[in-house]
Amino acid sequence: MIIVHHLNNSRSQRILWLLEELGLPYEIKRYQRDPKTMLAPAELRAVHPLGKSPVITDGELTLAESGAIIEYLADRYAAGTLIPAHGTPQRLRCNYWLHYAEGSAMPPLLLKLVFNRVEHAPAPFFVKPVARGIARKVLRNFVDPQLKLHLDYLEGELGDSEWFGGDAFSVADIQLSFPLEAFATRDGLDAGYPQLSAFLQRMHARPAYQRALQRGGEYRLG
Structure with missing residues (x-):
């Protein structure tokens, strides 16, 4: 089991x-x-x-x-x-997304979470302005541009297909679900990302996704 x-x-x-x-x-x-x-x-x-x-x-x-x-x-x-089967171009593409999701997409999201907490965390009055200033500068000059870079890239990858692995739903889409949900929660997906918004809707509509939510319990990415 x-x-x-x-x-x-x-x-x-x-x-x-x-x-x-x-x-x-x-x-x-x-x-x-x-x-x-x-x-x-x-x-x-x-x-x-x-x-x-x-x-x-x-x-x-x-x-x-x-x-x-x-x-x-x-x-x-x-x-x-x-x-996809080992040794095929489709498998190579699928493996790429399996690694990309954690290796490239998640680091700026984690930085966003950390520096948002630094910006709003309780601190002595003489420290708080300095901490907030550093956090805002890092977010503005590095983290937010990186998030936009990845969102633009992911949006473009869905231009020719409904799914990241190609024409069919695959584990690539499951692996990318977490960073995309985190993107949507922490940074928002505005009208500039219609492909990603539609992807999330397709993902959330899958019966297996709904069953997993029921079994896994409350699921919130703050």
């Missing part, structure tokens, strides 16, 4: 979605973030030394990292339906 070590409001939600798309039986072991630090509880370190989510166990295997988990599950259980 596959066990998903599921942290609330985290990347592990897309693992539940993939399992629902595959129609596989699985169990959920739930963990809650610390409400003050928003960090995962120490109990997750008993599963994986980094104490982060997602992590799955499948028999004797324990596996972390979203891209690795998604590729493993798709290769083992998807029977060629959600991931």
Whole structure:
């Protein structure tokens, strides 16, 4: 039995979605973030030394990292339906998105979250103006331009296809769901990104996505 070590409001939600798309039986072991630090509880370190989510166990295997988990599950259980065959150009494109989502798209989103918190965090009156000034400068001069760069790139990639992997829905779309939902929540998707907005609507309308939400529980990216 596959066990998903599921942290609330985290990347592990897309693992539940993939399992629902595959129609596989699985169990959920739930963990809650610390409400003050928003960090995962120490109990997750008993599963994986980094104490982060997602992590799955499948028999004797324990596996972390979203891209690795998604590729493993798709290769083992998807029977060629959600991931292209090895050695094909389609597989190369799919692998690119599996790595891009975490390696390129997520860092500026994490910086946005961190510097927004710095800007609004409680601080002594003589420190607060300096901290806010630094945070705003970093956001304005680096983080926000990087977010726009990635959004423009992703919007352009959907110009010729409804899905990132090509003509058919694939694990590439599942992997990109988290950064795109985070983009929409933290930075907004205005009228300049109609392709991305339509992608999110298609994604949210999938029955498997809805089932994953029901099983995973409340899901908010603040």
